[in-house]
Amino acid sequence: KQEVTQIPAALSVPEGENLVLNCSFTDSAIYNLQWFRQDPGKGLTSLLLIQSSQREQTSGRLNASLDKSSGRSTLYIAASQPGDSATYLCAVKSGNSGAGSYQLTFGKGTKLSVIP
Amino acid sequence: KAGVTQTPRYLIKTRGQQVTLSCSPISGHRSVSWYQQTPGQGLQFLFEYFSETQRNKGNFPGRFSGRQFSNSRSEMNVSTLELGDSALYLCASSKQGAKNQGETQYFGPGTRLLVL
Numbered sequence: 649k650q651e652v653t654q655i656p657a658a659l660s661v662p663e664g665e666n667l668v669l670n671c672s673f674t675d676s677a678i679y680n681l682q683w684f685r686q687d688p689g690k691g692l693t694s695l696l697l698i699q700s701s702q703r704e705q706t707s708g709r710l711n712a713s714l715d716k717s718s719g720r721s722t723l724y725i726a727a728s729q730p731g732d733s734a735t736y737l738c739a740v741k742s743g744n745s746g747a748g749s750y751q752l753t754f755g756k757g758t759k760l761s762v763i764p
Numbered sequence: 765k766a767g768v769t770q771t772p773r774y775l776i777k778t779r780g781q782q783v784t785l786s787c788s789p790i791s792g793h794r795s796v797s798w799y800q801q802t803p804g805q806g807l808q809f810l811f812e813y814f815s816e817t818q819r820n821k822g823n824f825p826g827r828f829s830g831r832q833f834s835n836s837r838s839e840m841n842v843s844t845l846e847l848g849d850s851a852l853y854l855c856a857s858s859k860q861g862a863k864n865q866g867e868t869q870y871f872g873p874g875t876r877l878l879v880l
Contacts (some may be wrong), residue, residue: 682868691768691854691871737807743820751820752797752869754807 650675650742654755661728662763669723669758671738676716679750683712683723684737686757692737696723728762735759766791768857768872776878782843785875789836789857795819796838797869798830801852810853813838814860842877850879 651674661667671681680699684692696705696712698721704713711724725732735757743750769788777783789796797820798810809822813832830840836857842849853876856869 684871689874689876691873692856694868694870697868739807751809751812751822752799753809754799756806 650678650740650753652738652740652753652755654736654738654758656758657756658759658761660761660763663728663730665728666724666726667728667760669725669736669738669760671721671723671755673719673721673740673753675742676719677742678716679741679743681712681714681721682739682741682752683710683721684739686735686737688734695736725760728760730762730764733760733762768855768870770853770855770872770875772875773873774876774878776880777845778880779845779847781845782841783845783877785840785853785855785877787838787840787855787857787872789838789855790870793857793859793870794836795858795860796832796836797856797858798838798840799854799856800824801854801874802850807854810840845879847879850877852876 653672655670678700682697683695685695686692698705698714709726714721737757738755739752741752771786795814797812799807801807811830812820816832827843832838852874854871854874856871858867858869
């Protein structure tokens with residue numbers, strides 16, 4: 649059974665700092681890994697999706713890496729801003745291609761606070 | 765293009781009652797997935813519908829059921845509500861869903877259910 653762990657559970661940084669969020673998963677047989685952002689009381693916004701054959705993806709100040717063999721991914725946020733404050737969730741897509749059965753397994757998230 | 769919409773946004777029910785939640789996917793998307801989010805368990809996959817058929821199912825009791833209509837809109841029903849069913853219920857849509865391993869999902873804002 650796939651399990652996804654995110655460390656730390658919460659993080660508080662001053663504005664302008666660079667930071668790294670961590671995600672680990674137990675089964676390396678994944679199809680892709682996705683990072684989401686969730687604002688309080690809201691749904692999820694997809695930030696970056698890394699296919700299993702890729703090592704990293706970049707979007708603006710965000711960079712996500714994937715090391716499938718070790719079961720790890722990191723989300724790097726450069727020059728953090730107060731608007732980055734949110735919960736960041738990591739999710740892996742895995743399943744049984746023969747049965748046509750796939751699902752997303754989520755970590756419990758890292759709550760980020762960027763202090764002005 | 766309009767995003768994923770969910771109705772109602774908030775709901776209060778009592779134990780033993782049943783509830784129906786609705787999700788309208790992005791136009792052109794045929795796959796709808798449902799997730800339950802609680803502080804203790806995080807985000808957990810409930811089920812996925814594609815072309816009016818349930819394609820995947822998570823590990824939830826039979827009290828949780830769903831359906832999808834020909835226009836891809838989906839409903840989720842929970843019967844005999846329990847206190848532990850209090851959660852944020854999120855739906856997500858994509859064009860192909862499980863069939864396309866690399867595809868991202870787009871999430872709605874969720875329905876917050878409180879069971880008293």
